[in-house]
Every structure is written in structure tokens, then in C-alpha cells.
Amino acid sequence: MRAIVRIGALGINTFREAVRNRVLYSLLLFAVGLMLSALVLGKLSLHEEGRITRDVGLGGISLFGVLIAIFVGVNLVYKELDKKTVFSLASKPIHRYELILGKFVGMVLTLAVQIAIMAVVLVAVLAVQHLPVDAGLYRAIVLCFLESMVVASIAILFSSFSSPFLSGAFTLGLFFVGRSLPELREVMNKLELGTGGVVLKSVLYVVPDLRLFYVSGSLIDGRWVSIHGDFIAWSYVAGTLVYAVGYAAVALTLASIFFSRRDFV
């Protein structure tokens, strides 16, 4: 119970750090600007305002959610070591894994607030255009949030043992592979690569399947889903929630193991 209180305190502090970080405001403003640009783009289209606004809006939320997760995630642990603030924290009666979990909780809180702000702007833009807002839009936004949560856990994992630059590069690389996983698996199945192929296939099973969170235009349970038409149900979102929590739990366990073995020189 006490560990939860300590993790909560560290999480709120991480959130406070993000709130007081001006770079994040710039990213958020850029995202909001992108969504507002849908107003203009919609006018330029031929009666496709709804499609344009939804695509640009959800694309913006997804892109900036992931960017914020990487930008903040790779710096969280590194800054603690680089600025030596970890000396005072780790000498308190806490476990090192609590530091990692606290950072992640703060990160998730930050992402939730940032994505909520972007979602409010998107809904407002749709309202200005007198376009309907349906539950599918909210489901898509929740999927964006879950995806950014998984990416944040990966960023924290890499930052527990490497520099922000490398952590950022690794996380971005995994993000692109994770988003292209169905295609990569298909290619792997078609190629005959022998033992190397088996190894590569195994590696692909370790990579997070981020396409689970980016479903519009995909074939799900035998039907094509689209944010502009027949979209996934809440039960699908619940399934991806379990996947995201499970993947983040594994990543954070590994991060905690690496972090617990580090010397704070």
C-alpha cells in the first residue's frame, strides 16, 4: 500500500514536470494548429469536410501522442541520472522499481491530459463544421492513447540502459516496425529464409503489434473497419487495453531490472 502511495507521489511529480515543460506546450500547440487546419482543408475539399477533419484530427492525435511519448519517455530516466536528482530520491526508503513505475504513471497521466486536450479541440472543430461526433471517434481516440502508452513504456525501457538519442532511435524504430507488423509478417511468410527466417519471425513476435491500435482500413474479424463507417466495438478496445497493459507491464519489468542493477555514479 505504501509503495502505491510513493509511486503515486512520483507520478504526480513527473506529471508536474511535464506540465511545467515549455517544449510540450509547443508540441501541443502544433497539434492543435494541425487540427484547426482541417477547417481550411475541409473547405478546399468537395463536401468531404467530415472525412478530412476526422482523418487529420485522429492522425494528429496519434502522431503527437506517440511523439510526446517518445520525447518525454526517453528523457525521464536519463534526466534523473544526468541531473543527479536520483541521489536524493534513491537514498529514501523506496525500491528502485518504484521510481520506474512512478515515472510511467506520470507519463500516462501526461499523455491522458494531452490527448484529452487534442480530443476536445477535434470535437470542437467538428462541432463548428456541424458534423456529427459518434462513439467510433471516441474509441479511436482511446486506441491512440493506448498506443502512446505502449510506446512510452518502450521508451522508458530503452532509457533505463541507454542514452536519450539511442533510446529515441530504438523506440522510433520499434514504432515503425510495430505499425508495419502485419505486412512484415506477410512478407516473412512468403519468403523462404530457413533458420534465419525462424529467428526473424520470433523477433517479430517480440515487437509490439501497434496496428491493433490503428485499425481504420484494416480487416478485423473478417470485416473491413473504417472510422468513416463501420468501426470496431468497445469490446475490441477492451481487448487492446489488456494487450497494452500486458506489453507495458513486461517492458516496465525489464526496465526495473536494468535500473535496479545500475550504479548511480
Added chain:
Amino acid sequence: MSEIVVRADKLGKTFRLGLFKKRVEAVHDVSFEVERGEILGLLGPNGAGKTTTIKMLMGLIFPSRGRAEIFGRPVPTIESKRDLGFLPESPYFYDYLTGAELLDLMGQLCGLDRSTRRRRAGELLERVGLGPAKDRPLRKYSKGMLQRIGLAQALLNDPKLVVLDEPMSGLDPIGRKEVRDLILELRTEGRTILFSTHILSDVELLCDRVAIIAQGRLRESGALDRILSPLLLHTEIVLEGDAGKELVELDPSADVNERLRLALAEGKRIVSVTPRKESLEDLFVRELGGSVERAS
């Protein structure tokens, strides 16, 4: 029988640095004990291994060899850190927090409830003279103020053991005196204090016992009056004549009375006669072979 609060038993640390994992022996088999209620000074030049030794005790660095205990609890464990307050060298804190916010965060990590946190934070901010600056962001604190907020966070959980890594480092003379006074107050309150320094005068003014570390090895430890040689080194006589003041150093075997009689006969005035025994500086030079200049 006195209670051992800190026990370091043959602690050693080897770092592996660079691409080829070159071995660097930072600390070699350092053993010492700190008894309840005393102030032990860990003395040594810069780079001697003091901070590495302290970090091993705080659980920040894992020893390559040996073991340590705090209040009989093995290091590093949560239990070993329960009654402990630590001030790192040149402390760094989240600069976006205010002094009051930092103490509240640290209080939560120490497991203090909200009312205890507020009461202790208020008391400590006043005690270290930061009451008026408590709502100011730490990025606007001076070095001395950061040192004082660092002391406040170290004392938040009312620790029985306080470990201070170079607490006077970078402070002006007034700041150093304030920290020295605070350390003495902490001892009066019955706390045990372990602190590292490379400043000899701080050790002489504060410590009951001293452990001298150089090049990662413990050279000497014990009460100051025990480790300093009781033998007379020389006698310093300051004389004043027509040509001004003159310093005369006499060997222990020389006849001081005869020299004084001679000076008076020459019409000189005797300003002072000082028998010089070994000082901490002499001991430091003896043990470290001249590195004292670099250290202080």
C-alpha cells in the same frame, strides 16, 4: 557498550570504464564503524574515494566486494534507509519545484502522512532559514540555499543517522559556519553523523573521530587525539627586535630556556613561545605524501 550505527566491512568498488572495460579500482577494502551519537569525518583529497564509499552505504552504488550495515540492517535495503537522512555532494533537485513542494515530495517518499509532512517541512524550512523562500522555484535558489534545502530534505524523516557528502563544499564562510553549527546541533539532539570533507579545519572543529581515505584506501582512523602523534615536533619562538619580527624553530632536543635567555640578552622581546605537536595537516601530509596542497 556503544552501539554501532554504521559498519563498513572491507568495502571495495571496481568500475569498468570505456570500450575495453578498463578496470579502475575506486575503493579498496575500506572498513570502519560509526558509533551512536558521534560525528565521524571521512577525510581525503578530491578523488580519494570518499563519495564512492558514501554512495555504497546509501545503496546508490553496488560494492564489488565487502558488505555494509546501517543499524545492523544490510545495505542496500529499504530497512537500512529508514532512519537515514542523506545530503549528496552539490545537491541537485527538481528545479521546477518550490522548496515547499520538494519537501512535500520527499516527505511522501519517506512515508510521512500529510499533517506530519507539513509540520516537519515548516519547522525545517524555518530552521535552515528558507521560510521566506519556500514558495520560490529551486532554479532561483543560490548554491547556499540549495545546500540548506538539501539539509532540510535530509532531516525530514527525523533520522537517527545523517550522512552528509561534502556539506560545506562551495559555501561562503558564513554558509560554512551555519552548516557547522547545524551539524553540532544535530549531535546535541543525539543524532549520529557521518560526513565527508577535504577541508581539514572542518574535521578539527566538528569530528569526534576521523577516517582518512586516499587513493581508495583507508589510511588511518580513530579519535583525533589518538591518531595525532603526542610527540613534540618543534617549538616555535617569535622574537621582536630592531629588525622586526623573527621566527625561530627549535628541535625537540634544543634547550628552549637557553635560547630565550640569549634572545633577552640580545635586547629582543619575546612575542610568543609555541610548542608544536602534530596537527591534522601534518598527519595528512605524512599519510598522503604532499597531496594536502591539492586537497585543501
